[in-house]
Amino acid sequence: MKINKHYSEISESYLFSTVAKKQREFSAAHPDREIIRLSIGDVTLPLAGAVVKAMHDAVDEMSTKEGFHGYGPEQGYEFLKESIRNYYAGHGVELAADEIFISDGAKSDLGNILDLFDKDNTVLVTDPVYPVYVDTNVMAGRKILYAPATQENGFLPMPDPAVKADIIYLCSPNNPTGAVYTREQLAQWVEYAKAQNAIILFDAAYECFVTEEGLARSIFEVPGAKECAIEFCSFSKIAGFTGTRCGYTVVPMALEREGVSLNKMWLRRQTTKFNGVPYVVQKGAAAVFTPEGMAEIQENLNYYRRNAQVIAQTLEECGIWYCGGKNSPYLWLKCPGGMTSWEFFDWLLDKAGVVGTPGSGFGSCGEGYFRLTAFGDAEKTKVAAQRLKEALKTL
Numbered sequence: 001m002k003i004n005k006h007y008s009e010i011s012e013s014y015l016f017s018t019v020a021k022k023q024r025e026f027s028a029a030h031p032d033r034e035i036i037r038l039s040i041g042d043v044t045l046p047l048a049g050a051v052v053k054a055m056h057d058a059v060d061e062m063s064t065k066e067g068f069h070g071y072g073p074e075q076g077y078e079f080l081k082e083s084i085r086n087y088y089a090g091h092g093v094e095l096a097a098d099e100i101f102i103s104d105g106a107k108s109d110l111g112n113i114l115d116l117f118d119k120d121n122t123v124l125v126t127d128p129v130y131p132v133y134v135d136t137n138v139m140a141g142r143k144i145l146y147a148p149a150t151q152e153n154g155f156l157p158m159p160d161p162a163v164k165a166d167i168i169y170l171c172s173p174n175n176p177t178g179a180v181y182t183r184e185q186l187a188q189w190v191e192y193a194k195a196q197n198a199i200i201l202f203d204a205a206y207e208c209f210v211t212e213e214g215l216a217r218s219i220f221e222v223p224g225a226k227e228c229a230i231e232f233c234s235f236s237k238i239a240g241f242t243g244t245r246c247g248y249t250v251v252p253m254a255l256e257r258e259g260v261s262l263n264k265m266w267l268r269r270q271t272t273k274f275n276g277v278p279y280v281v282q283k284g285a286a287a288v289f290t291p292e293g294m295a296e297i298q299e300n301l302n303y304y305r306r307n308a309q310v311i312a313q314t315l316e317e318c319g320i321w322y323c324g325g326k327n328s329p330y331l332w333l334k335c336p337g338g339m340t341s342w343e344f345f346d347w348l349l350d351k352a353g354v355v356g357t358p359g360s361g362f363g364s365c366g367e368g369y370f371r372l373t374a375f376g377d378a379e380k381t382k383v384a385a386q387r388l389k390e391a392l393k394t395l
């Protein structure tokens with residue numbers, strides 16, 4: 001019996017545990033000081049009323065003989081796939097219902113999709129990076145290349161034709177940097193992927209924050225992307241489903257490699273290893289796309305957007321370089337005074353009682369940068385921004 005040795009190659013992620021430990025120690029040493037967390041990637045507003053009602057109704061249905069639902073289709077109920085199809089059509093992307101697969105969240109699918117690919121494929125990720133892309137591939141023993149995201153390229157690295165890659169991860173709006181690709185930039189990635197016969201795994205978990213013209217919400221806004229990309233999306237950020245769990249993956253019919261349909265492979269994978277998302281949850285998810293649901297959800301998104309504006313304005317007033325925060329819930333700032341990411345973490349906690357996330361935790365190119373999030377409470381975010389401003393004056 002042999003275990004998968006690659007698990008020993010995954011670097012321990014101390015990022016969030018160290019953040020929590022430092023916060024605990026600070027609280028213990030300063031019980032009188034209120035700490036404000038602008039570090040969390042989780043949402044804080046409750047589920048929308050339309051979602052809750054749909055879930056209540058679904059529970060009631062389940063309690064009747066006629067309305068009971070047992071095993072559902074592994075790839076999701078038609079009613080939810082149809083709602084998602086219409087949502088995409090609303091921003092100009094035509095999908096077939098069979099191209100949409102409902103899951104319990106983007107994170108699971110981002111890991112599970114790797115079942116479809118050979119171990120010897122080379123993987124390209126951007127640095128800094130959402131760690132799931134790296135760790136899931138290290139577990140499988142794949143080689144990983146890094147495309148540096150820097151202040152010079154606006155934290156939006158573009159393809160280098162000299163680099164050979166088979167699987168390319170793109171996340172836009174990006175976690176952690178908040179940077180968002182334009183349609184033209186994504187078209188260059190599509191062109192590169194096609195030239196390399198590679199597949200792009202496009203993480204659109206934060207697409208709902210995009211409002212600016214010209215920025216892409218889906219890679220399928222780029223002509224030809226259906227021949228080289230798979231898209232992952234989630235109800236977590238758009239509708240506060242981080243604890244409720246629902247997401248979806250789009251595998252186009254046009255996506256084939258070695259004469260095999262990736263859509264058929266994924267269907268086979270899901271029907272073999274996955275038994276579907278609860279009916280009640282899918283009913284709640286479908287309610288997101290009703291007019292009432294959308295109106296409530298836009299209000300929630302606007303709440304987070306206002307938080308982002310508050311932080312962004314403070315950074316501007318203080319002359320701190322940052323990106324994100326405009327079409328994204330994340331703000332990515334350059335640590336002032338030449339501080340490293342962890343030095344700034346300690347300084348900010350000590351001087352302002354504010355907790356953020358050190359950029360170096362997301363990759364070497366994140367060193368010297370820092371992530372703040374707009375998912376917090378509005379009043380507390382205002383207080384945190386004011387404290388940040390006061391603290392920066394002392395530098």
Ligand code: PLP
Pocket residue numbers: 041104105106107108130171175203205233234235236241242246247
């Ligand atoms: N992708 C990115 C970039 C994320 O930041 C997150 C969660 O924070 C996810 C995917 C996970 O989404 P889900 O809650 O649907 O698993």
